[in-house]
Amino acid sequence: MIKPLKILAFVCLAVVFSFYSCSSDTSIEGTPVTAETYPNVTATFGNNINLNALENYANQTKPAYINKDNTTVNPITDKGATLGRVLFYDKNLSKNNTISCSSCHKQALAFGDTDIASSGVNGNTTRHSMRLVNARFSNEVKFFWNERASSLEAQTSMPIQDHKEMGFSGTDGDENISALLAKLQNIGYYQELFKFVYGDSTVTQDRIQNALAQFVRSIQSFDSKYDAGRAISPNDQANFSNFTTQENLGKQLFLAAPIFDANSSRIGGGLGCAGCHAAPEFSIDPNSKNNGIIGIIAATGIDIDNTKAPSLRNVTKPDGTENGPFMHTGNLATLQNVIGHYGTINIAPGNTNLDPRLAPNGIGQKLNLTATEINAVIAFLKTTAGNDVYTNKKWGNPFP
Known part of the structure; x- marks a missing residue:
């Protein structure tokens, strides 16, 4: 004779099975x-x-x-x-x-x-x-x-x-x-x-x-030139065999932290982009604060609460055409404008939420970029463009 408790257990199991078989994500x-x-x-x-x-x-x-x-x-x-x-x-x-x-x-x-x-x-x-x-x-x-x-x-x-x-x-x-x-x-x-x-x-x-x-x-x-290179490399720091010399230089500049003097002027190292946009996802660090852009579209005043950004992947199309404009205000038309913005950070009055990584020693950073460095970083960013998603x-x- 089957005991009542065993019958109850069987019924409960049947109900549970029925619930998951007909869950809200199945037809x-x-x-x-x-x-x-x-x-x-x-x-x-x-x-x-x-x-x-x-x-x-x-x-x-x-x-x-x-x-x-x-x-x-x-x-x-x-x-x-x-x-x-x-x-x-x-x-x-x-x-x-x-x-x-x-x-x-x-x-x-x-x-x-x-x-x-x-x-x-x-x-x-x-x-x-x-x-x-x-x-x-x-x-x-x-x-x-x-x-x-x-x-x-x-x-x-x-x-x-x-x-x-x-x-x-x-x-x-x-x-x-x-x-x-x-x-x-x-x-x-x-x-x-x-x-x-x-x-x-x-x-x-x-x-x-x-x-x-x-x-x-x-x-x-994930079908970009960057991904093809990363798949056959031990890490991001290694030179990618499918990259040009310029692209590898841009990658190293993107990844490496800058070295600053007491006046927040760069005297060596890279640009530190990966401090907020780490490879290989190139997504925003959740702890990031404002990036120095505090404007409001078609309005006066300041907006210092913008601390998120999209992934830097596909900032361009596969042919190199840029998917701008950039930033929450759309005020930077090109990648060169973006890099220029980070090249010299001016701490605007009222911006109490600036990310400290952009103001070492409490002073807005000056990266002292050369044309070679700017062009190399842009060349690297273009390698993250996929094809299929478009x-x-x-x-x-x-x-x-």
């Missing part, structure tokens, strides 16, 4: 994915999305030397990132159907923008749009230039709820995000995609955030 197993079962997806996206042969988002290869990862409780899945891709490119996420995430983060620009301030439904953004490539590969888990989002998930819905950007703010005459949820709930392809991903068709803010974050984290770039269909617009 109903055994149901064939056909044009008949998902007619709106088929009609809207055609061959751009094939639910029977999803793009590979979850199991992309990355180099063994890439160790940073800010994914926490929302791992990338092929289904979730597919939904995230649709959401990322869908102008229905704005109140007047004119702006999508991709309006400010363009694939052709490493998911950045050439405009100093990107256009929204009620004006322009207050900061330059940050490139999104390799957003996953950083110790820094906070997002936006001023780190106001505690995670990428939180970040994804903030532009949607911004009055100027996408217009579901609940202020200044805007409807709130509940209106967006109702709007998307009535769109046929979202009814089908949410059911495909989550097991039911309910549209929620959490589900939107998770799917968008999965898609953004999937955008990666053209791969899985990160492209799914709408015909």
Whole structure:
């Protein structure tokens, strides 16, 4: 005779198994994915999305030397990132159907923008749009230039709820995000995609955030000249055999710390770029403070809270064209301007948040750069440009 406690244990195990088998990240197993079962997806996206042969988002290869990862409780899945891709490119996420995430983060620009301030439904953004490539590969888990989002998930819905950007703010005459949820709930392809991903068709803010974050984290770039050299080298300090003499010089200048005299004037060593943008991810150090840029786009006053930056990978396209302008104000048009900014740091009145690495001895650094050094560092930065991220269909617009 089976004892009641054993029966109870068996039932509990069955419930647990059922919960994980039908978790919110799986569709109903055994149901064939056909044009008949998902007619709106088929009609809207055609061959751009094939639910029977999803793009590979979850199991992309990355180099063994890439160790940073800010994914926490929302791992990338092929289904979730597919939904995230649709959401990322869908102008229905704005109140007047004119702006999508991709309006400010363009694939052709490493998911950045050439405009100093990107256009929204009620004006322009207050900061330059940050490139999104390799957003996953950083110790820094906070997002936006001023780190106001505690995670990428939180970040994804903030532009949607911004009055100027996408217009579901609940202020200044805007409807709130509940209106967006109702709007998307009535769109046929979202009814089908949410059911495909989550097991039911309910549209929620959490589900939107998770799917968008999965898609953004999937955008990666590790097919650059730098990666080809790093793969066959023992470390970053060694000369890369596939690099030119100029590129290797630029790499050493980027990696090595400068040697300063008592007046913060460089008398030897490198430029110290890796102090805040360490190889091989070239992501921002979470402890970094303001970099000396304190302006505000189209406004007076100062803004000293901007302490995050995108990865330095893909600051240029494969052909060397720069993905500028740069900085949160977009005030530096070229990489030469960027290096020039760090070459002479002037501590502006009111900037109490300047990173101390830029002001040794309490005095703004003077790197005393030569033209040879500037050109070498730019040549090195160009080696981090990938190819696939600019053209791969899985990160492209799914709408015909």
